[in-house]
Amino acid sequence: MTTRVAMWSGPRNISTAMMRSFGSRADTVAVDEPLYAYYLAATGIDHPGRDQVLASQPRRWQDVAAQLTGPCPAPVLYQKQMTHHLLPEVGRDWLGSLTHAFLIRDPAHVVASYAKVRGEPTLDDLGFPQQISLFREFGGPVVDAADVLRDPAATLRRLCEALGLAFDEAMLSWAPGPREEDGVWAPHWYAAVHASTGFAAYDPSPARVPDRLRPLVEAARPYYDEMAAHRL
Template sequence: MTLRIAMWSGPRNLSTAMMRSFGNRPDTSAVDEPLYAAYLDTTGIDHPGAAEVIASQSPDPATVLRELTTGVVPTAVQYQKHMTHHVLPSTPREPLALLTHAFLIRDPERVLVSYAKVRSEPTLEDLGLPQQVELYERFGGPVVDAADVLRDPRATLTALCAALGLEFDDAMLSWPPGPREEDGVWAKHWYAGVEASTGFATESPGTRDPLPERLRPLLERCLPYYDRLAPYALRP
């Protein structure tokens, strides 16, 4: 039986690097943000390359979830990179019970600093934090903090794999640079950093950009959601 891992993350949470990490395992195939087209088609929100994204995937979430939960997978493990803000009120929840869930969280201040470089006025809805908490409370699953992944990738990924019933593989620690076949058509707008990477980069606190003051009220709204999940993060 295929292990179908749904990794739920907000944007700018190290999610694409984590997809690279799992996708570099010889037993794993990756799926990149399969609900993105449905999200854009339903909301009409203006994202870079929105029309191209909608044309590249089914915009029907029920169709997408049927494929993710029952479709043929060529590998023993399927890693599904999901953005929590793509889960709208109209997105069916029941099929998700067939997946094995995991959650990737990150300090909201670091998320906002990074995301504001792409969209200058992010909203709570852009970040998907309420949906991440909802999904955790409904389905459970291991939680990992991006800061722990960056601090000690081997130990954190070993703990995550154990929680998912997998053996850790050294291939998860590094990968060749460049694009991947599984990358969505939106990669050219968002993936420049990860395409240049060959592994998890360390983050130096001394070089961090400050949070713009205009985003501090949004940070205060984000923190309770992060604080809800942070105590459950695996500690290597």
């Protein structure tokens, strides 16, 4: 029986490093943002490599759901899922067959990082409301990116236990370079992960949020605080 772990996070988190971590397990197949092409097709948003993304994945969420709940060759199927890709018209019935987990990050750091990529993000761009909605409906373990970076071994052990999985030391390091599971968008976004051999060291520096975006941080904080109260 396959354990289908859907790890839900917003953008500008350590989601790709977490995918590397789980993808390093001998018993795991990883899937990178399976709803990305659907999201681009449905919204018309222009992202780097848009045409390649649309050509690389199904554009109907129903087809994605069928793939993610269908046969899997490994005991664990790790899904790197972006909360903002789960648009309101996506059906929810298939989500009941997944084991949900949630990766959170302080919104000040999320906004500061996102602002370097897109100048005027919205709350929906950051995925905080979508994430709390999923958590309230399905529950599941919550890990904070800061906790992972402070102590990867201890945090991942707790996460694996909560997911009913044995911890694997291989989750703590990996070979540099691209992986087969990386989305076709990797050349635009994954340079840091491709250069890495493990989780980055925790940086305690405060986030530098542009003044114009401070209201966005405050709007996102109640969602983060509710999730953070449940973190492992």
